[in-house]
Amino acid sequence: MAKPVTGKKVTVNRRAVSAVTLIVLIALTVAFVWLGMTGMNLDGQGLYKLLPWLPTTGTETRWQDALVPGAELGETLVMHFTPEAENPLTEEEQAETIRVISARIRDLGWQDSRVELLEGGTFRATLPKAADDGHIDHLLDAKGEFTLADPEGNEFLTGANIASAGFGVSDASGTDFSLSIAFDEEGRRIFGEKTTELVGQSISLKLDGETLVSPGVNMPLTEGGVSIPGFALEPAREYAIMLRSGPMPYALEVGQAEAGAPALGEGVTGRLVLALFVVFILVALFLIIRQRLGGLVAAWMLLVQLALSYFFAALMGAGFTLVTLAGIWLAFLAMLLGVVMLFEDVQEDVRRGRSVRQALKESYGGRGHGALDVLAALIAVCVLVVIVDAQGVIGSFGKVLGVSLLTGLVLSQVALRLILRETLTLFGDRSALYASGVTKKEEV
Known part of the structure; x- marks a missing residue:
């Protein structure tokens, strides 16, 4: 009679898995930061490049192609x-x-x-x-005074009746662009009446008395808007901007x-970048001295947050401005405060006799959850600010701050927690590794 085959139980070395996980994450971080400082050619000829995006001091200024300095900080x-x-x-x-x-x-x-x-x-x-x-x-x-006229040249609408304007591609070739114009209530009425009257004829869009285009009218346009084709990209963009700003009194x-020179003086960019680097080093040293191995992991996550925040700012075209820096570093401060609160809670629990693993779990359910609520509320405020002032300075600040806060939220609430778990598995949960000044366990 055949005997049943008994499978050999396979045990997983959790410490080895944790070690490999941490090594891979560290390597990815180093590679990402290195790319942020040096960039990379994406093809053999160098036609496509990943520009460096992390501000650095010295003669290397290619990062300024990705984060274009504003008037305060650049030429x-x-x-x-x-x-x-x-x-x-x-x-x-x-x-x-x-x-x-x-x-x-x-x-x-x-x-x-x-x-x-x-x-x-x-x-x-x-x-x-x-x-x-x-x-x-x-x-x-340009003065920027727009008017609409009938075939005889009689003007029947001015820029005063235009509520908003934009531009976009008008055909599949991608070379022809159109102006999109929305009128106020009076303009809607007048434009509807005129296009009803001029069906089969044309209307002319004029700028400072010169005719730009004269499209035909195929049907009455009574919805309060019109899309006028026949422009190249740059003129369409310029005309849309002029329509939104309104005319000047004179050309x-x-x-x-x-x-x-930069508005804040020569050499301000280098000094500012160096000062921010020193700030990060001091913060990292504080965390390492105060929270030891846990502080080292926290400093690691803060570095990743800064690298990602600058990366997203470059993608958004935010530029290297005081507004951009304020958004990035306020989000950095918010994440730092959340991390400090979390570790202070861990230290208190460890001094009372709990294991570091249990203290970490409890802290994420206490102060850590409070930090999550605060970050989520700040992100919601940023979204509202962007909706209200999408094109303004405050809106630009809200975009950078919101994205940086979201990055900090994910890193502090997910990445930091997971990496600390792997660290505890690899190095153990001796309290001295995670809390400075622990001399004895206090009774609860």
Whole structure:
């Protein structure tokens, strides 16, 4: 009679698994940070590149291609404008000119630019050097007064009746773009009546008296909006920006542009990057001295948070500005406070006699859960800020802060917890490894 085959029980060496897991995660972290500092060619010819995105000191400045410095921290482009008016502008006209120029610059994404009124009634705009793209002159010197006219040239709508404007691709080729215009209530009524009257004819879109396009009217357009095709990419973008900003009182004559120093002074970028690096080192030392092995893991996660936050800021085109840095480092501070609260709770439980593993579990259910609630609430606030001010400075800050907070939430609530578990398995849960100043167990 055949005997049943008994399988040999296989035991898994949990310490070996934990060691391999930690080694792999450390290697991935080193590789990610290294790529952040050096970048990488994605093909053999170097046509496609992953740009470095982590700010560094020294002569290596390629990271500034991914995180373009703003006017406060990087080289600037200084432009001078003279109004094309016979008489000096009134105070109201000067204020409106500054508002329109500032709105157009911000719409391009240069949130930290500055527009000033100089003696003699001229204007000066200080922008990041990267703003010199060959198109900005026309965008800033044009008066920007749009009108709609019938085939006889009679104007029936002005920019005052336009509530919003945008642009987008209008055909499958991807080379033809259209302007999308939405009217206010009065504009909706007038445009509906005129397009009903002009079916089979055309209307003209004019800028400062010059006809841009004259599309045909195939049917009455009574929904309060219109999409006008026939533009290349850059003109479509410029016209949409001008429509959103409104017209200036007068057109401007652009003087010679010149290079300028950062608004906060020469060398400010290097000093700031060095100062932030020192801040991180001091925070890491505090955590390691205070929480020892647990503090080392926490410093590791904080480093990953910074690297990811800068990476996402580069993807969003946030630039290297004070607004971006404020968002990233406030999120860093929020994660740091959550981690410190968590480990302080662990230390208290360890001093009372609990094991580190049990103390960690209890802490994530106590102060750790409170930190989770706070981070989630802050992220919700950031979402609301972005909805309210998507294109403004506050909206840009909300985007960077929200993404960085979300990164910190995942790292502190998931990654940190999992890595600490593997660390406990590999090195054991001796209290001296995770809590400084533990001399004896206190009775509960």
